[in-house]
Every structure is written in structure tokens, then in C-alpha cells.
Amino acid sequence: MWQESFPIQLMVLGALRYLGRGLTFDDLEDFTAINEEIHRQFFHVFIQFGSSDLFQEYVAHPVNAEQYRTHQHEFNMGGLHGAGWSSDATNVIMWRCTHNLKQANTGFKQSYPARSYNLTCNHRQQILHTTKGHPSRWNDKILAYHDEFLYSLRKGDILQDAKFTLLSWCNQIGGPVKESRYCGSWGLVDKNGYHQWSCTQAPGKADLTLPERRLSEFIESFQKDAKCTFGILKGRFRILKADIRLEGTEAADNTWLTCCALHNWLLDIDGLSSEWQNGVQSDWEGELGDNEAEGFAEYAPFAVQRLQQPEIAQFGSRGEHERSMARPGLLVPEVSQEDDSAAGDNDDNLSITSDGFGETVDEDGAVYINSLLYREFRSLLVEHFDILWRCRAIVWPTRN
Template identity: 25%
Template sequence: MDSSSSSSSFCVPPELDDSSTGSTFQFFNQVYAELEDTGTSSDTRGYIDRDREEGHAILMRDYFVEDSKFDEPFFRHRFRMSKRLFLKIVGDIEANFSYFQEGYDTRGKKSCTALQKCTSAIKQLSTGEADTYDEYLCMAARTGRESMEYFCDTVVNLYQKEFLRRPTSHDVALITQAHEERHHIPGMFGSLDCTYIEWKMCPRHLKGQYTRGDHKVPTIMIECVASYDLWIWHSFFGPAGKNNDVNVLQQSPLFQNERNGSAPDSSFSLNGHDYKRGYYLTDGIYPMWVAFVKAYPHPVEQDERKFKRLQEAARKDVERAFGVLKGKWKILDRPLRLWTKEKIKKVVTACTILHNMIIKDNGRAISPVHIMDPPVPRVYNPEANREIMDENVHHRLRYDLTTHVSALDLSFLDDPAMQSPSVASLI
């Protein structure tokens, strides 16, 4: 074998110098020193001394002192809510959770304040960016991510009972009355639809489960019920095949209350027929049940066309709700960089709760006060499924609604000034 082939096939170790003939300890010390000089050893991470007190002082001067640098419109634009609501949330969180309370590290320095942590969390939810506030808030990226996760946990624990509550009798009465006045459709609870969020950091073993044919990337579905004031009454989060029509309806608070015999009174009469419960306006993918009122797929008569046009106008409520939700909280509009479904669910739930809190704070909520129903014994109703899934009642209800709408003067549908406000004006 020639020298060229032998040199390509074998790796000849370098010859040791004279230092290897001496003490073994001295030899290894020399090799270790050479490795340090070449930079191949693992260096320790450098410490950055962040002036947290100065970051808190700058934040106070900019937004929270009496004569602040930025006024209320700037604050609403950057924090997506009023200063009054933001300070209330910070106070409630700081009073109930130790992570947001003042503390000291092992060097005796103060930790980031609750104001800094909540500001970082709100900024991440509203922009979808995680590592861009170190220079301003003097907070490391890891602390910022932890602050957002703890913030979502605390918001869900503190406010879920009120702002993602099951509709009570008081809520149902106000909702149906407001929808009849606005949309001229009696007995309407709200509109039901779904939206998709891209999951960028989806694990490899879950990509097939979370990828649909019309979406080339992994997505997670959110299905919500929204009323005219854009209040999201309940939402469901998960893969597309899990939250289908049947599962969503059976998990909905109204359906569970009806099966347990504790549903609020939502009966109404129309064209001489009595209906036991209200309904949701949906599109064509849902089944023909009493709980869903679908538009005519191929309207022929003038009355059917009129009803379909009115229903399409009313179903813009949930579309506007999705637009405002994603417009305020850009983390839902951009590919999510979270690793687990549990963390994503908490982020989605926290954004939904904050969305409803802002609606109440702005005075746009139809039912801003939570009035609880008196407790009633739960009695399972086995006939609830059969009554809700009755297609004959569905067709009769849609026909009665069509007849009712045809007798109304709905010329306002042709007037652009009478249309619902744009999404940009509501963000």
C-alpha cells in the first residue's frame, strides 16, 4: 500500500515532546494549559449586573407617576387596557401570589417588582416577542418568560370564575334582549365559530395530529361563543378533531346545565310555537340541531335570502371577537413558541379573560354584573340529548325565524352607516 492511501486511511497520532518523558502530572498540566489557550474548554457564563431599581424608576416616570411622560392614550395603546384596570390587576396579583411580591436574591439585592413583571408579561402577550425588553425593564429573558407564565396562571386563578362564567338567568335575559334589539332575531344566545393558531414549536411526534389538510403547519383550534358586545362566554381549546361539533356542544355550560336540570330559563315563543331554549348562529359545518340555527345553503325564496343575509350580518359578532382578540394579543396571531399544550392553553385562557375584562372596563358589556342564580338540586335529564338533536324542531325554528324576519323592515342592511363598527376601531 502506497503512502497516500495509508495517510488517508489511518490517523497517526502526533509525536509527544520531551515533556512526556518526565512526570505524568506535569505532562497533563501542560496539555490542559494548551487547551485553555485554544479556547476549547467550557467557559462559565458571565454575570450581567442589571440595575433593577433604576428600571423600576424609569417605568414609574414613564407611566405611573402623577405627571408621567406618557398620558392615558399612550398607555392604552401600549398596554391594551386602561391604567386603572392595569393597576387593579397588578394589585390583586401582588396581594395573592408570592412570586410577584418583593424579595431579595442571595446577594441581598431586590428582585424585580410586581410592576416590572406584569409589564413584561403584558408586553409579551400584546406583541408576541419575549426577549426585547431587557434594556428597558432590566429583566433577563428567563425571568421574562417565567413572569409571563406565572402571570397567566394568576389571571386564570383570580378572574376565571367571573369573566369566563357560565351564563346565569340574568345574563341570558340581557343577552337575548340585546340581540333581538340589534339583530331582530329573538332567542339568540350568540354566534359560534372557530379560529386557528399556528404552533411553531410543536414536538415532532405531535405534528401529524395537529396538521390539517388546509393548513400546512401544526395548528391548534379555538372555538368560541361570542355575543354582540364581543364578550366571549365560553371557549374550547385543542386539536381540530377533538373539539368538533358534538364535543363542543356537550362541554358547553348551557348544555351541561340543561342535562343537570339547572339551566337558566331561556324559553321563548315564535309564530305560536314554544321553544324551551335559545340557540347559536352557526355556519354550514354544524349539524341540524335545535341548538344551532344554520343559514340556508341554497336560498331560493326572497324570505330565505333575507334571513340568510341577516344571519350573516349577525354572525359577524364572533368574527369581530376573534379579530379584536388577536389584534390586542399578538401572541395568538403569531406562531406560538411555547413547547407544551398546557402552557398554550393557559395563555389562550388568560388572553380571553383579559379580553372580557377590557370590555367590562370600557363599559361595552351587555351584562357587566355577575348575579348568581340560587342553587338548585342537580337532576340528570336523559331527554336533553334527544331534544337538542331534534332536526324537525330545527327546521321548524328556522322557518319561524324566516317568517318573523320577512315581516320586518330591514332596509338598514343596505346602509353602510348602520353596519357594525370595524375591528380596528374596537382594538
């Protein structure tokens, strides 16, 4: 009926206003002089299209190394080599829930029915994957088992050709380092509730050493990408923050998937889905940072010298006395060249314990991370991050 009698542009704008402002169909009737029942029928067609065709076009998780590489950029800047995504779960209120489903969709944290969605995104808040709705009574572990992307990573069905390098000390802390190659993908999850899989790293709850705490702080900061994405989604689409007043779980899930597709589409239109390169230029870079005073580098504070001349060593011209007083550090790690074949080997103290998912190493000697236990892979990440921290090689990514 609406296909022939009403302009499609007006109906689409009404559907977008329903999603973005959280209006009712009665409100749309007041704005457009089109019967609310017509708006309701069209909206169900709109979210059916958004959750199928539109979602498939704008939301797709990487399945090989070439597709995965662009999502790793910001994580590599932050010293989390091999990582490329963050994952978390959220709830969306669903008021018109049938009585037989109300108990399952009423979680332990709230007294109203809701649907739970596990979402995976990169550091640019670009959605890579999301599950369809599940009862809000389910916890994060159950959601992870029903998350196609996370469980495929654990089994090694996707991204097994993605390779990355981790650093480790050869003999002692502060000495030469060696490089080891690994295969697979890993990401960041919340510390409360998720499985301890090697591909899902969470902030530590009881870190005993300073390197462990540093890594946990960075993981926790990067993992907030998923929470920021939830905030952006619920800010752009008021229906997700207020409530979904459509009948049935299928309509609620279609609404969520449509909002995710529109979110990624808007990122592409605004130019915010590309890699973050060098950040916003500060006053110390370019012509603004040039000082006309002759001999400025000689009397400038040491921190300013490092800003203008990054190649200066960590301790610069402070002298041997101050070098001995400061904590150990390396500007550029010395990579051991004793045995080139060791690049694909693990530490001597590391035991590879397969959990039954695929092979342990590939044809080049790189270790599959899904063949390692959670604590084994975590110890490698702690050592790698500690080396980069001492080298001043970790940069928090900022948008251009």
C-alpha cells in the same frame, strides 16, 4: 426568586408586553435589565393565574334566563328572538409542538401545528365561553361535541327557563298572526361544518324563497360577531396572530384563556359591555331634525316623514292606488284573540319530534326547542322573521 428580588409591577408589564406586542423574553431583558429566564418563569405563573382565577371572574356563560336576558337584547332588535350568542372556531399557531403531537396538531388547511378553539360571544364581542385547545385537525363538529356550552344547550341542561315568543300566520300570509311560546336558547354558527341542531342555526346554503334568504343574510351578518371577536383578540394580543413560542400545549391553552379574560376585562373598563340601546343620534333626531318651515310635513319626502313621525303607517298618504301597487305590509301585526290558550301551541302543520333530550313542552305549554328537529325550528324562524320584516319591526343594532 423573582417574588423577592424584582418589583411585581415591572414583571406584570413585561408579561402584558409579551402578550400584546409579541415580544420575546430576550426583548424584555433589553427593556428592563432583568434576566430573560426570570421573565419566562414569571410569565408561566402569570398565564396560570390568568387562565384560572382571572378567566373564572370575567368569562362566564349564562345558565338561567336572568343571566341570558342581557345577551338577547341586540338579537331581539334584529328580529332573531330567542338568540343570544354566536359561535365559531379559530386556530392559533403553536411552533414549539412536540414531535408526538405534531401530526394531530397540523390541520388540513395549514402546514404548521396549531391549536383550535371554539369561541362563543354575544353581539358586543363579549366572550361568553371558549373551549380549551384541541388539535387543529379536528373539524367544527368534533369541537362542538367537546364544547361544554353548546352540548349542554343541546341536552337541555341549561337555559331551559329562558322563554321567547315567535309569530306565525293564522290562516294566510298578510292576515292575522298568532303568538307561540318556546323555551331554551339558540345561537348562530358558521354554515360550513357545524351540526344541524335546533340550538345552532346557520345561514342556508340553498334557500329557495325570499323569506329564507332574508333570514340567512341576517344570521350570516350576526354570526360574524365571532369572527370580529377573533380579529379584536389577535389585534390586541399580537402573540395570537404571530405565534405561540412556549413549550407544550398547556402553555398555549393558558395563553389563549388569559387573553380572553383580559379582553372581557377591557370591555368592562371601556364601558363597551353594556346593552346597545338607541344607537348614535342622527341629524334627523332631536333638535337637529326640527324644520322651521311651516307645513314642512305636507311637502317633505315620504321617507323623511317616516323618520320624523315613526307612527305613520307604511303607505302613509300615498293613496289606495300606490297601496295596491306596493308589496303587502303591516305596520303592527294583528294578533288573533280567538283562543288565548293557543299562545303556547305550535302550528297545526308542525310535528314535534323529540330527539331524546328532555320533555317537549313545559308546564305552561311552551315548547322546548331542543325537542324540535333543525328544519322544523328553522321554518318557525323563517315565518317569524318574515312577519317582522313586513311590519318594518327589524332594526340593525348599533352602539350608543
